[in-house]
Amino acid sequence: MTYDVVVIGAGAAGLMCALTAGYAGRRVLVVDHANRAGRKILMSGGGRCNFTHLASTPANFFSDNPHFCISALKRYRPEHFLELVERHGVDYVEKTPGQLFCADSAKQIVGLLLTECEWAGVEIALKTSVERVERQGEGMRLATSRGRIEAGAVVVATGGLSIPSMGATGFGYAIARQFGLAVTPTRPALVPFTLTSGWKARAADLAGVSCEVGVRVGRDGAALGHYREPMLFTHRGLSGPAMLQISSYWQPGDELVIDLLPGVDAFEALCAARRETPKRRVSAWLAERLPKRLAQALVEWHGDDAILAECGNARLQAWAERLGAWRLKPAGTEGWRTAEVTLGGVDTRAVSSKTFAVEGLPQLRFIGEVLDVTGELGGHNFQWAWASGVACGRAL
Numbered sequence: 511m512t513y514d515v516v517v518i519g520a521g522a523a524g525l526m527c528a529l530t531a532g533y534a535g536r537r538v539l540v541v542d543h544a545n546r547a548g549r550k551i552l553m554s555g556g557g558r559c560n561f562t563h564l565a566s567t568p569a570n571f572f573s574d575n576p577h578f579c580i581s582a583l584k585r586y587r588p589e590h591f592l593e594l595v596e597r598h599g600v601d602y603v604e605k606t607p608g609q610l611f612c613a614d615s616a617k618q619i620v621g622l623l624l625t626e627c628e629w630a631g632v633e634i635a636l637k638t639s640v641e642r643v644e645r646q647g648e649g650m651r652l653a654t655s656r657g658r659i660e661a662g663a664v665v666v667a668t669g670g671l672s673i674p675s676m677g678a679t680g681f682g683y684a685i686a687r688q689f690g691l692a693v694t695p696t697r698p699a700l701v702p703f704t705l706t707s708g709w710k711a712r713a714a715d716l717a718g719v720s721c722e723v724g725v726r727v728g729r730d731g732a733a734l735g736h737y738r739e740p741m742l743f744t745h746r747g748l749s750g751p752a753m754l755q756i757s758s759y760w761q762p763g764d765e766l767v768i769d770l771l772p773g774v775d776a777f778e779a780l781c782a783a784r785r786e787t788p789k790r791r792v793s794a795w796l797a798e799r800l801p802k803r804l805a806q807a808l809v810e811w812h813g814d815d816a817i818l819a820e821c822g823n824a825r826l827q828a829w830a831e832r833l834g835a836w837r838l839k840p841a842g843t844e845g846w847r848t849a850e851v852t853l854g855g856v857d858t859r860a861v862s863s864k865t866f867a868v869e870g871l872p873q874l875r876f877i878g879e880v881l882d883v884t885g886e887l888g889g890h891n892f893q894w895a896w897a898s899g900v901a902c903g904r905a906l
């Protein structure tokens with residue numbers, strides 16, 4: 511079998527690249543070892559797929575080579591994908607400002623991509639594993655479970671390492687190394703934190719409680735990252751958007767510095783409460799500002815539920831510290847099992863930001879999450895998959 515283009519990976523980036531190249535008249539085959547296309551899309555956004563973020567810019571991405579993503583993101587913007595969504599009559603909702611989700615089901619996004627692939631004449635071979643990829647003159651040769659395939663170009667769109675049960679593999683990194691490309695260290699991101707035994711039990715008692723927090727990473731006296739979003743207590747530790755976001759900055763040994771009353775100067779607020787409502791207890795004051803179960807837990811953890819009038823400044827200062835800068839060292843993260851994305855990946859310094867071709871080997875290309883480009887939470891990762899897929903597809 512001979513194709514102009516073989517795309518390895520029928521995920522977000524691979525399908526987008528395939529349909530773009532198909533419309534440009536290329537004979538395209540997509541191979542995937544999974545039994546369904548777009549499995550991560552199906553499970554994304556709680557089954558509703560947060561398919562883009564209207565305000566997505568290169569500043570929403572992490573990479574050792576931060577300029578790499580600019581060109582593709584500029585050329586294919588959120589409104590371009592939105593136009594495709596609207597053309598297919600998919601209803602959507604804006605949940606948090608800028609974050610667009612399907613109103614009904616993520617299946618509609620996979621359906622849209624497969625329909626476009628069909629219209630563009632793209633062939634898709636599922637349950638097909640690629641055993642070897644080799645250079646063959648100006649083209650490439652693949653050994654697959656369905657036999658040998660020759661292609662003018664191979665696009666590696668195998669994604670990251672998260673959720674191995676969904677078909678994630680390190681195959682894309684292996685191909686990169688085989689052709690002499692570097693792979694930057696990978697680690698799970700957009701992932702919940704686990705806590706050490708004492709704090710784990712406390713978090714478990716509060717499982718299901720959520721509140722808005724400010725969070726940073728504390729490392730050697732420096733503060734890294736900052737997000738103001740909801741945090742959720744779970745049976746294993748801490749989750750919710752604030753924790754998923756900050757996990758991209760966190761490394762083992764780092765502290766989390768959590769502000770339970772973001773935007774409030776807790777010391778001043780406590781001093782004012784002591785003047786105005788001196789007979790109130792700290793727990794009653796907390797319960798007006800935090801979920802009741804958390805307010806109660808805080809006074810129990812710290813063994814301090816004084817009447818405000820009896821609190822000196824030092825005691826109020828201690829409370830302000832606990833509330834404004836709760837320092838906690840996570841045991842770790844939930845790892846690849848639940849991480850939404852992979853930080854790190856194929857080093858982009860040897861890849862063209864215009865065509866996604868490998869320097870000196872234009873018949874080999876890498877797109878999507880397999881590259882060292884990782885977005886924040888909120889639809890940015892799909893925007894990268896669409897933008898890199900389109901840029902590569904147009905250049906094939």
Ligand code: FDA
Pocket residue numbers: 518519520521522523524541542543544547548549550551553554555556559560561562638639640667668669670672673676677678679680681682848849850851877878879880888889890891892893895
């Ligand atoms: P993707 O992972 O989509 O596709 C890779 C494909 O390659 C898969 O089909 C896989 O089977 C295939 N493959 C791998 N190895 C192979 C091999 N050896 N041979 C053949 N095929 C192989 N992002 C976002 O923007 N909004 C959101 O709402 C969410 N939500 C979300 C929830 C959860 C639970 C997860 C795990 C992830 C998200 N994400 C997200 C992240 C988003 O899903 C992710 O960034 C994109 O799917 C990446 O697209 P790719 O096409 O690069 O990889």
